[in-house]
Amino acid sequence: MNELALEVGGLAKRFRLHTQGGVEIEVFRDLDLAVRAGECVALHGPSGCGKSTLLRALYANYAVDAGSIRVRHAKGWADMARAEPRAILDVRRRTMGYVSQFLRVIPRVPALEIVAEPLRQRGIAAEEAHSRAGAMLARLNVPERLWGLAPATFSGGEQQRVNIARGFIAEMPILLLDEPTAALDAANRAVVADLILERKRAGTAIVGIFHDAEIRAQVCDRLFEIAPFKVAA
Amino acid sequence: MSAVDQPLLRVESLTRYFGARAACRDVSFDLWPGEVMGVVGESGSGKTTLLNCLSARLRPDAGRVLYQTRHEGVVDIYDLREAERRLLMRTDWGLVHQNPRDGLRMGVSAGANIGERLMAVGARHYGEIRDAASAWLGRVEIDLSRIDDRPRAFSGGMQQRLQIARNLVTAPRIVFMDEPTGGLDVSVQARLLDLLRELVRELHLSVVIVTHDLAVVRLLAHRLLVMRQGEVVEAGLTDQVLDDPQHPYTQLLVSSVLQA
Numbered sequence: 001m002n003e004l005a006l007e008v009g010g011l012a013k014r015f016r017l018h019t020q021g022g023v024e025i026e027v028f029r030d031l032d033l034a035v036r037a038g039e040c041v042a043l044h045g046p047s048g049c050g051k052s053t054l055l056r057a058l059y060a061n062y063a064v065d066a067g068s069i070r071v072r073h074a075k076g077w078a079d080m081a082r083a084e085p086r087a088i089l090d091v092r093r094r095t096m097g098y099v100s101q102f103l104r105v106i107p108r109v110p111a112l113e114i115v116a117e118p119l120r121q122r123g124i125a126a127e128e129a130h131s132r133a134g135a136m137l138a139r140l141n142v143p144e145r146l147w148g149l150a151p152a153t154f155s156g157g158e159q160q161r162v163n164i165a166r167g168f169i170a171e172m173p174i175l176l177l178d179e180p181t182a183a184l185d186a187a188n189r190a191v192v193a194d195l196i197l198e199r200k201r202a203g204t205a206i207v208g209i210f211h212d213a214e215i216r217a218q219v220c221d222r223l224f225e226i227a228p229f230k231v232a233a
Numbered sequence: 234m235s236a237v238d239q240p241l242l243r244v245e246s247l248t249r250y251f252g253a254r255a256a257c258r259d260v261s262f263d264l265w266p267g268e269v270m271g272v273v274g275e276s277g278s279g280k281t282t283l284l285n286c287l288s289a290r291l292r293p294d295a296g297r298v299l300y301q302t303r304h305e306g307v308v309d310i311y312d313l314r315e316a317e318r319r320l321l322m323r324t325d326w327g328l329v330h331q332n333p334r335d336g337l338r339m340g341v342s343a344g345a346n347i348g349e350r351l352m353a354v355g356a357r358h359y360g361e362i363r364d365a366a367s368a369w370l371g372r373v374e375i376d377l378s379r380i381d382d383r384p385r386a387f388s389g390g391m392q393q394r395l396q397i398a399r400n401l402v403t404a405p406r407i408v409f410m411d412e413p414t415g416g417l418d419v420s421v422q423a424r425l426l427d428l429l430r431e432l433v434r435e436l437h438l439s440v441v442i443v444t445h446d447l448a449v450v451r452l453l454a455h456r457l458l459v460m461r462q463g464e465v466v467e468a469g470l471t472d473q474v475l476d477d478p479q480h481p482y483t484q485l486l487v488s489s490v491l492q493a
């Protein structure tokens with residue numbers, strides 16, 4: 001069996017909405033999950049059960065209340081639940097990619113630049129980064145006339161493909177995918193499935209949310225059920 | 234330990250009173266090379282007071298600001314003699330004011346505004362100074378034909394870009410910015426932010442940027458301090474603080490803007 005890439009232990013998350021009368025939403029508690037290199041795990045459960053919350057917590061975009069998120073990183077391990085900001089950013093730069101459900105567009109930054117950025121951040125020269133970004137956009141059927149434009153005006157499907165290109169280009173050892181094919185047609189879904197299978201063969205550990213049962217069957221090794229949380233009486 | 238393994242700035246329990254009131258109380262953090270830290274909070278929360286204490290312009294009543302110098306190890310900036318502190322301010326630190334009038338000399342040309350900073354750190358060769366000034370005007374997207382014009386004749390956005398050039402020409406290691414996009418139109422702000430983003434990455438600058446605009450820190454800052462009534466109520470990775478704020482005040486701040 002391949003080595004562990006990600007190991008989550010005792011994870012707990014609740015939201016406290018102070019501006020709304022202090023309402024508490026308990027999302028999960030005592031959550032354990034281990035993912036090996038080359039493995040693809042699909043988070044499963046009804047809408048609102050906490051799939052996106054878990055992915056965001058793994059990326060340290062959301063804080064957690066307890067537990068650890070150990071990530072194999074730079075010849076050692078980093079704990080995304082506790083690491084300093086600069087250590088988290090280093091994990092994101094070199095180890096962990098995240099394709100969010102919706103692209104967060106940066107005003108005025110063109111699609112090609114957005115896709116190339118993860119490479120640029122690793123010190124790859126502009127020219128090479130741009131040519132690889134172009135190749136990835138072409139593979140995802142984003143027409144070349146759009147590459148120089150900021151994606152704010154793109155269709156949902158085009159934005160999502162820019163987002164996917166950005167997520168896959170850096171060939172990270174761990175990849176988090178939040179419904180990457182939701183807005184795509186069959187041809188582009190097939191491209192994404194190929195990209196995922198390629199990354200798996202290269203040893204990337206993947207945690208994803210996949211609405212589309214066909215894609216899920218094609219790329220996932222197992223389901224991870226987020227148990228509906230029962231509020232203690 | 235090499236300098237890379239050390240914070241550039243180590244701030245310990247910084248406190249400053251005005252009368253009986255603490256404008257900034259017990260603030261601590263480390264700033265690392267290449268790191269951009271945003272300081273957010275409503276007006277009067279102590280952001281400018283903190284920035285002034287950090288940038289050697291306002292002596293704190295308690296606490297220390299430790300700076301990792303290029304060659305002489307760590308110094309407490311308020312233990313330095315005045316002349317030493319002045320030298321560091323010229324060579325190692327930049328300061329971008331909200332109002333360009335406070336950071337520029339309005340009566341001398343754009344080229345001289347940049348050249349002056351170089352001369353203050355010992356440059357003497359006229360041709361080289363002018364070349365550096367021209368190069369920096371280009372980098373901040375000011376047309377070379379304006380090199381002999383006074384900043385008075387410039388738009389607000391151009392003045393702010395000139396102020397940035399004046400600061401960066403001496404290759405400082407830390408730049409302090411107080412509401413750098415404050416008085417500008419939205420479209421002018423966006424252009425300035427693009428420019429700052431690029432320069433920060435290219436020059437591997439450490440930056441402390443004070444702003445009340447959450448969109449600005451979302452774009453520029455790696456991490457955030459949230460201040461309220463002189464105290465830091467929340468600190469952390471920028472996107473985590475903005476997307477999953479923990480403190481009631483931060484939640485209020487984030488929920489009060491349409492989208493950041």
Ligand SMILES: Nc1ncnc2c1ncn2[C@@H]1O[C@H](COP(=O)(O)OP(=O)(O)O)[C@@H](O)[C@H]1O
Pocket residue numbers: 015025027045046047048049050051052053054476477
């Ligand atoms: N930033 C947030 N602040 C407050 N509550 C949130 C936040 N993000 C998600 N939630 C809540 O957490 C729960 C799980 O949501 P989510 O993870 O989006 O579910 P799923 O992805 O499984 O549909 C929901 O009740 C949702 O309202």
Ligand SMILES: Nc1ncnc2c1ncn2[C@@H]1O[C@H](COP(=O)(O)OP(=O)(O)O)[C@@H](O)[C@H]1O
Pocket residue numbers: 251255256274275276277278279280281282283
């Ligand atoms: N020079 C000063 N003399 C007296 N009070 C001051 C002075 N500067 C700031 N203050 C007070 O300190 C508090 C913090 O101010 P400031 O640091 O300017 O906040 P911010 O930059 O967040 O708007 C405010 O109550 C302000 O009135």
Ligand SMILES: [Mg+2]
Pocket residue numbers: 051052053209
């Ligand atoms: Mg979801």
Ligand SMILES: [Mg+2]
Pocket residue numbers: 280281282
């Ligand atoms: Mg202020």
